[in-house]
Every structure is written in structure tokens, then in C-alpha cells.
Amino acid sequence: MVEDDPAVSEPLLAGLQRNGIETEHVAYASHVVAAASGVDVVLLDLGLPDGDGLDVLRELRRVSDVPVIIATARGDETDRIVGLEIGADDYVVKPYSVRELAARIRAIARRRRVDAPLASGRVVVDRNRHRVSVDGREVELTAKEFDLLAVLAEEPGRAVTRQELFSRVWDPVWIGTGKTLDVHVASLRRKLGDPSLIETVRGVGYRLAVDDA
Ligand code: CA
Numbered sequence: 001m002v003e004d005d006p007a008v009s010e011p012l013l014a015g016l017q018r019n020g021i022e023t024e025h026v027a028y029a030s031h032v033v034a035a036a037s038g039v040d041v042v043l044l045d046l047g048l049p050d051g052d053g054l055d056v057l058r059e060l061r062r063v064s065d066v067p068v069i070i071a072t073a074r075g076d077e078t079d080r081i082v083g084l085e086i087g088a089d090d091y092v093v094k095p096y097s098v099r100e101l102a103a104r105i106r107a108i109a110r111r112r113r114v115d116a117p118l119a120s121g122r123v124v125v126d127r128n129r130h131r132v133s134v135d136g137r138e139v140e141l142t143a144k145e146f147d148l149l150a151v152l153a154e155e156p157g158r159a160v161t162r163q164e165l166f167s168r169v170w171d172p173v174w175i176g177t178g179k180t181l182d183v184h185v186a187s188l189r190r191k192l193g194d195p196s197l198i199e200t201v202r203g204v205g206y207r208l209a210v211d212d213a
Pocket of ligand 1: 047
């Protein structure tokens, strides 16, 4: 996140974290290129204290094809068109909702990663071909089981909250007892053939076991 206004960056950092998106924050144009190395998505403010975000984007594009979402109060069409023409992937105008932004970040990250199978060692999730295998053996899953496993497999070892699983696999505003989730996890564990592959994190949610085997 490139943002110089703490009144924007602080709630946004908290909000993205709540949505399961790990975020690093810089406030100056001159820090962007170095900070962008190794990240999945750059969220770029245009009005920065030491430069213009559009110049930052030009500079970044010379060295990197990391996806960029421009986030700015400047909603006029010229900025938007210039931003997209010089290589931004998406554009949000302030004020925007954290939830919408999180969805856009995920959509962009997903588009980029869709060809790369996710693997935790024993479990491989190929989202492109919609296939899952455990120890090289293919496993048949329902669509919801597949989506659930794909979310867990994005980052093996990360405890994914029940709330995040609900909102990403079922409905962003789903409210219920949570039984649906537990039933799907139980079924998924059975089909994967080894219940320990999906660990329960008490009071939090679930995570895919990291396995070196
Ligand atoms: Ca600004």
C-alpha cells in the first residue's frame, strides 16, 4: 500500500488484515519501486508528498510487471485513462469500501496465479484445470470443497478464519451457525484420505498443514 495520509492508511491496513490480506505500507513515491519487489499487488495512491503516483507507475513499469491498483481521490476520467494506459491493472476512486478493494485485490492476484498450481507438499490444487491430488493421486471434490481447499492452499500453514472461509466460499454476508463449513471440512478431510492435512485452529478456523514429505 502506497498512501501518505494516515487517516486513510490506518483503517485500510486494519481492514485488509481483517480480510486476510497481508499488507506492507509506504508513504513516499521514492520508496515504491524497492518495496514493490516480491509483492502480489501494489495499491497506489496518486497524490504523494514527494511525487506523482503516475510517474511512480511509469518508473515501476520499467522494472516490474507487478499488478497495480490505483487508489485515489482523483476520479476524473483523464487520470483514470492515463493510469490504465501506462499499465495500471485496475482503478478505485476514494472513498471505496475495504471489502470491495479486498475483492479486487484477490481478483487480480487470482488472475495472475491461476496457471500456477498451489501445493503444500502432499496436496496439489490446480485451479486452472480444477484438479486436486494428494500424494500424486487425483481426488474428486464437489465445487464447494474445491473452493474451500483452494483458499486454504493459497498459503499453507496460514490459519484462515471461519469468517474469511465463509465470505470467500459461500457468501460475503453469510450469517449462520457455521455448520455448513464444518460439514464441508469433514467431507474434504475424508476425501483427501488423511484428516491431519486440514488442521483445526481452535477459536480461529482452519489451515492446510505444511508438509515437507
Ligand atoms: Ca495522497
